[in-house]
Amino acid sequence: MLLKFKNHILFHFPFLQKAKILIAVSGGLDSMVLLHLIAQLNLEFAVAHCNFQLRKDESDEDEDFVKSYCKENSIQGFFQKFNTNQFSEDEKVSIQVAARKLRYEWFYELLATENYDFVLTAHHLDDQLETFLINFSRGTGLDGLCGIPSQNDKIIRPLLIFSRDEITTFANENKLKWRDDSSNASDTYLRNKIRHHVVPILKELNPSFLNSFENTIQHLNQAQSLVDDASRIVYRKVVQDVDNQKIIDLNELLQLPNYQAYLFQWLSPFGFLAWQDIYDLVEAQSGKQIFSEHFRLVKDRETLIIETRSDKISDEYFIHKNQSELNFPLKLTFCNVSDITISNSKTIFVDVYALKFPLKLRKWQEGDYFYPFGMSGKKKLSKFFKDEKFSIIDKENAWLLCSENQIIWLVGKRLDDRFKVTENTQTIIKIQLV
Incomplete structure (x- = not known):
């Protein structure tokens, strides 16, 4: 197994030879075998252990076991406790989803703060099969049937080519120690039900079932690659x-x-x-x-x-006299100028004496109308939006700069004719969308 693992790393993940690696170690059989294998390859690595505090004293004993192993073997370790139950309740997600989210967020935090390059996890071929069956039972597309990827961004799973039996045999032959997770014996979770009751039947029907499944996964991934290529071409x-x-x-x-x-x-x-x-x-x-x-x-x-989806923001913002800028929800600047320079959709010049402060920035409402600059007469905003082919989202994102109840500017689009600079204007204010 060690030789097969070494060749697998050299062929599929050669970049790990010069990388700093974090190994996710729970203390269980799979992760302890992965830790042992990586140590034999003389790669630069450290251990990351999550204590989800879901099994009372047993969780703390797992943490102590991993800490002791790291100390005995002079391995740097990072350890983190999570209040998983509370997080699950706060986020309104299942315990499994909560634990996964907490684990991977912490892993990525460690990569950034401790300058590591990749995280290795101990998922194996049986995990792959169980994931396939879970997705299949719930209904999924081709992507869901492809199972667990061997690499997903910074997460690498180098044991996917090994079965649980191979891993167990290797651990026993090398007299490795590990901790058994009592929750694995329970049928509370769907994964355990599949592991205990469905997979044994499949293996009984076909003693080479895992080999056949591994070939199937390879074919599915090849098919997914073709789908991805076609999807990108049509997307453009x-x-x-x-x-x-x-x-x-x-x-x-x-x-x-x-x-x-x-x-x-x-x-x-x-x-x-x-x-x-x-x-x-x-x-x-x-x-x-x-x-x-x-x-x-x-x-x-x-x-x-x-x-x-954007968080809801206030419907109204005020600009007071002599205020030079507004920074949220739009960046607007205000300044007095002596003459009109370049005017465009993002810059307007208005007669300051036509304004009544404070000005108001607000969303449009049904029934709003204005006098579009360069057009004769007034026009409902809803009609203007339609004529200008505003999308629904464009209309939702539209802001109005108003003086009392009169629209000065459909921001970034059109000035109201009533506020334009004329030959009688004495003071000009330049308003710019930055």
């Missing part, structure tokens, strides 16, 4: 990246025979899960939207728009 034709938005052209999308598959590929990374609702959104009326935890998907005319 159908999707525009504009500022902080991604705009999907529905006319182009609907020409594709398998457009739902492309939507799945593009939207999955944003955390969207309500797939039937998303597919229905393609034919829905403008204004309908679907949310993930951090993003929203909006139907706007002939497009779907993806953007980050």
Whole structure:
């Protein structure tokens, strides 16, 4: 096993030879074998141990075991206790999700603060199979069936080529010590039910089942690679990246025979899960939207728009006389000038005596109207938005600079004609969107 592991590292992860490595060590069988194997390769490494405080004294005993091992073998160790139950309750997520989030956030913090390059975890082939079956039972796409990646950013899993039986045999032959996790014997978690009741039947039906499964995973990953290539090619034709938005052209999308598959590929990374609702959104009326935890998907005319969900901000901000700038939610500057220079959508010049302070910056409301500079008469903002082809998100992001109840400026778009500089203007104020 040691020779196979060494060759695996040299062939697939040669960069580890010169890297500083953190090994995630729980004290259990798998992580202690990984620790032993890495030590045999004379790589530069340290240990990171998480105490999730989920098994009372047993969790603390695991931590003490790893600390003692590190001390006896002169290995640097990093140790962290987490109040996992409290975090799970606060974040309204399962214990498993809470532990995973806490673990990986801490790992990345260690990489940054302690100048390490990668974290190695001890996931193996049986873990891969269990993950495959969990995803399969819940319903998933091809990506979910590909299982646990051998490398995901800074996280590397070099034991995925080994079965649990191989790891156990190696540990016994080398007289390694480890801690058994009592929770692994419980059927409380879905993973344990699959491990105890489903996998043994599959192995009984086919003694070479794990080898067959490993081949299947390789084929699935190859297929996923083809899908990714096709997805990138079509993406460039159908999707525009504009500022902080991604705009999907529905006319182009609907020409594709398998457009739902492309939507799945593009939207999955944003955390969207309500797939039937998303597919229905393609034919829905403008204004309908679907949310993930951090993003929203909006139907706007002939497009779907993806953007980050923003925290709610105040609807009104005030600018007082002699105030030179406003820094939030927009960066606006105000200064008196003697003459008009270059005027554009981001810079306006107004007659200061037409203003009544404090000025107000606010969102638009139904019924708002103004007198667009360069046009005759007044116009409802809703009609202006329509004529100028504002998207739903553009309208939501629009700000109005007002003097009392009169609109001075649709910020960044159009000045109101009532506040323009004339030949009778004595004092000019320049207002700029920075």
